[in-house]
Amino acid sequence: MLAELTANSVADSLARRELKPLEAVEAEALARPSALDALEALAPAKHVKVIAEIKRSSPSRGPLADIADPAALARRYELGGASAVSVLTEGRRFGGSLEDLAAVRQAVSIPVLRKDFIATPYQVFEARAAGADLVLLIVAALDEPTLAELFGLVGELGMTALIETHSAEELDRAAALGARLIGVNARNLSTFELDRELFGSLADRFPAGTVRVAESAVTGVADVERYRAAGADVVLVGEALVTGGDPIANLSSFLAV
Numbered sequence: 433m434l435a436e437l438t439a440n441s442v443a444d445s446l447a448r449r450e451l452k453p454l455e456a457v458e459a460e461a462l463a464r465p466s467a468l469d470a471l472e473a474l475a476p477a478k479h480v481k482v483i484a485e486i487k488r489s490s491p492s493r494g495p496l497a498d499i500a501d502p503a504a505l506a507r508r509y510e511l512g513g514a515s516a517v518s519v520l521t522e523g524r525r526f527g528g529s530l531e532d533l534a535a536v537r538q539a540v541s542i543p544v545l546r547k548d549f550i551a552t553p554y555q556v557f558e559a560r561a562a563g564a565d566l567v568l569l570i571v572a573a574l575d576e577p578t579l580a581e582l583f584g585l586v587g588e589l590g591m592t593a594l595i596e597t598h599s600a601e602e603l604d605r606a607a608a609l610g611a612r613l614i615g616v617n618a619r620n621l622s623t624f625e626l627d628r629e630l631f632g633s634l635a636d637r638f639p640a641g642t643v644r645v646a647e648s649a650v651t652g653v654a655d656v657e658r659y660r661a662a663g664a665d666v667v668l669v670g671e672a673l674v675t676g677g678d679p680i681a682n683l684s685s686f687l688a689v
């Protein structure tokens with residue numbers, strides 16, 4: 433189901449854009465200055481860290497925010513103390529683009545995550561060419577050889593993979609891969625259902641030394657506290673930051689946890 437969704441989304445986004453040849457994108461990716469060290473930026477610390485997301489809309493929630501200037505919002509996130517910025521680059525359902533990512537990259541000096549349904553090496557090169565430091569790989573959407581191939585390529589390009597999981601079995605697959613940055617998404621991307629307890633139920637399963645990311649379902653500081661108490665090093669927050677008024681004030685309350 434999710435694999436199909438990913439394939440459709442990839443085909444759709446590739447069909448809608450004028451595509452440069454792979455060699456050109458690869459050359460652009462390799463010509464970039466080195467990616468920022470996201471593992472260092474997100475390393476466990478005394479307080480929880482936040483990856484703040486630029487998110488215009490989502491299939492489950494519809495339009496969320498009219499973000500005319502993603503770079504300006506990213507600057508607010510950085511000022512507010514976010515450790516990284518996530519930019520949704522999927523166009524049809526999330527209203528994002530690689531242009532958003534490139535604009536954000538120029539505006540901030542913290543690591544930037546390409547959040548999309550990545551299923552091909554081409555998209556990984558594109559991410560680096562646009563300036564991404566991190567790339568999301570969703571275990572449920574990828575077969576084993578593809579996941580391993582993309583994970584390897586992300587590393588070769590000097591970027592960090594955020595491996596997204598939604599079950600014990602997927603978390604074990606992420607661990608077997610040697611992932612250092614692993615997320616548990618509270619949202620099931622096939623049914624859109626939220627399971628707020630999932631991160632807590634899987635927290636003990638993260639291999640020692642990995643950075644634990646709790647993704648989705650933060651509506652306020654109480655959710656950040658709950659994730660932190662369950663063992664999260666990092667929370668990834670979208671909707672609450674794009675809809676909740678001043679992101680700087682919201683971030684400062686989250687970062688006090």
Ligand SMILES: O=P(O)(O)OC[C@@H](O)[C@@H](O)c1c[nH]c2ccccc12
Nearest residue numbers: 617647648649650668669670671672
């Ligand atoms: O808006 P929220 O509930 O704070 O969620 C953010 C982020 O976790 C969510 O956008 C997300 C997590 N994994 C994804 C994969 C694809 C698209 C989106 C996502």
